[in-house]
Amino acid sequence: MFGCQQVLIKTDKDTKAIIEYLCRESNSLYNCSVYYARQIWFKTGKIVTGFDLTKEMKSNPHFRAGYASSMQQTCLNVGESFKSFKQLLKKSLKGELNQKPNAPKYRKSGGLFTVTYPKKWLKLIDGNVRFPLGNQVKVWFKLTEFLLPFPINLKWESIKEVRIVPRNGCLYAEFVYKQILEYRQIQPVDATKVSQSGLGGFPQEELAVLGIDHGLNNWLTCVSNVETSFIIDGKHLKSINQWYNKQVATLKQGKPKGFWSRTLAHVTEKRNRQMRDAVNKAARIVINHCLINGIGTIVFGWNQGQKNESNMGTKNNQKFVQIPTAKLKERIAQLCEQYGIKFVETEESYTSKASFLDNDELPKYGEKPDGWQSSGKRIKRGLYRSADNWLVNADCNGSANILRKVKAMLKLDLSRVIRGILTMPIRIRFWSKAVPESASL
Numbered sequence: 001m002f003g004c005q006q007v008l009i010k011t012d013k014d015t016k017a018i019i020e021y022l023c024r025e026s027n028s029l030y031n032c033s034v035y036y037a038r039q040i041w042f043k044t045g046k047i048v049t050g051f052d053l054t055k056e057m058k059s060n061p062h063f064r065a066g067y068a069s070s071m072q073q074t075c076l077n078v079g080e081s082f083k084s085f086k087q088l089l090k091k092s093l094k095g096e097l098n099q100k101p102n103a104p105k106y107r108k109s110g111g112l113f114t115v116t117y118p119k120k121w122l123k124l125i126d127g128n129v130r131f132p133l134g135n136q137v138k139v140w141f142k143l144t145e146f147l148l149p150f151p152i153n154l155k156w157e158s159i160k161e162v163r164i165v166p167r168n169g170c171l172y173a174e175f176v177y178k179q180i181l182e183y184r185q186i187q188p189v190d191a192t193k194v195s196q197s198g199l200g201g202f203p204q205e206e207l208a209v210l211g212i213d214h215g216l217n218n219w220l221t222c223v224s225n226v227e228t229s230f231i232i233d234g235k236h237l238k239s240i241n242q243w244y245n246k247q248v249a250t251l252k253q254g255k256p257k258g259f260w261s262r263t264l265a266h267v268t269e270k271r272n273r274q275m276r277d278a279v280n281k282a283a284r285i286v287i288n289h290c291l292i293n294g295i296g297t298i299v300f301g302w303n304q305g306q307k308n309e310s311n312m313g314t315k316n317n318q319k320f321v322q323i324p325t326a327k328l329k330e331r332i333a334q335l336c337e338q339y340g341i342k343f344v345e346t347e348e349s350y351t352s353k354a355s356f357l358d359n360d361e362l363p364k365y366g367e368k369p370d371g372w373q374s375s376g377k378r379i380k381r382g383l384y385r386s387a388d389n390w391l392v393n394a395d396c397n398g399s400a401n402i403l404r405k406v407k408a409m410l411k412l413d414l415s416r417v418i419r420g421i422l423t424m425p426i427r428i429r430f431w432s433k434a435v436p437e438s439a440s441l
Contacts, residue, residue, distance in 0.1 A: 009170075016171065020112065024112055027112055028109075029066075029075070030107055032060055036053065041082070048082060050079020065137065067134045070121075077116075082104060116164075119161055127152075131145060151175060160178060207225070209403060210223070211400060213399035220282060223422065227416050228293055231393075232285060233427055244271040248264065251264055279328045301346060303349065304347075347364065350368070354375075357386040357419060358386055358387045362404055378394050393425055397422060400422060
């Protein structure tokens with residue numbers, strides 16, 4: 001398994017100019033490779049590989065402008081894109097896709113693209129990574145290398161490659177390293193608590209499961225069958241996005257369509273950093289909760305294509321689509337693999353309408369039986385009333401129903417998902433200083 005650490009490049013003007021030059025040449029080489037691959041596809045129907053492109057582009061001036069192994073990675077990237085295009089074509093012919101895929105397109109002319117250096121061409125010198133330059137750069141600029149600082153929290157032996165990634169006017173160094181799986185680094189609850197809980201003496205991590213329901217104000221609502229529940233607050237993310245949209249609207253007012261500026265790039269990059277930070281913190285809170293409580297399975301409720309098909313009005317659609325919940329789901333799945341936690345994704349149709357306490361039937365999307373009606377009802381925002389007039393948190397009710405969706409498949413015991421944990425979940429504001437101890441480990 002590989003990990004990636006991204007570091008903002010802060011260097012002198014000369015080094016920055018060299019890096020931007022390499023990224024610009026990589027972008028031009030990418031477009032040349034795409035042109036060649038597209039022409040071969042249109043004329044012969046053949047999909048070229050990255051190695052074919054490398055062989056063809058060796059005499060290209062943009063290829064020769066950078067270090068050979070680095071520019072080869074750009075050609076291989078184009079080859080991977082066309083390989084994915086080929087696989088999508090096969091699925092389209094089998095009727096597994098709703099629309100026919102298009103061949104990879106060109107990048108914007110004059111833009112910047114990623115430059116990748118395999119480790120074997122890099123050297124660590126006094127805490128700095130030495131990046132070699134191509135022969136053409138040596139002749140033109142009389143330079144043979146440039147240096148970037150190496151992160152002190154990484155080991156050089158585990159590094160596989162380094163990517164220079166341009167994004168919104170900023171340059172980042174991505175250090176790709178081999179990651180050692182950290183199974184159960186945080187010890188689960190004591191074994192004596194398992195026997196006292198009446199679970200028959202089985203290891204708790206084999207039985208414990210956490211259901212996750214996502215939303216807006218409550219970004220993630222989590223309910224487990226070991227009598228825990230919590231909500232990760234999402235109001236701060238909504239506020240960040242609202243402020244970002246106001247800034248963009250102001251800067252683009254009276255400007256032509258497609259207008260872009262350095263200020264817009266700066267505002268966008270700042271917002272994106274805040275979103276990435278939120279994703280990492282929220283995912284860490286979920287995983288730490290599982291490790292501390294011995295939870296070995298996470299069930300995430302997710303409907304495919306829900307953001308593309310959302311119809312909640314213009315304002316609510318904007319809020320819903322801009323929240324990076326899909327990235328959060330992927331991040332949780334990555335951490336689950338790292339820590340040996342099972343990750344299960346399930347559709348979440350009717351989980352918000354059905355009553356968990358009344359054990360309502362949970363039909364799949366499009367398969368609702370005639371006359372189906374829930375026993376309970378959502379009486380107002382955040383509050384759900386069961387048939388016996390018990391009031392519980394509406395999102396906790398949905399999260400518990402997500403567990404019911406996979407109860408038979410995973411052979412779950414949900415007898416400990418009781419009214420108490422559905423009524424009073426802990427609210428975690430990860431953007432606040434007052435974060436529970438279990439969430440900040």
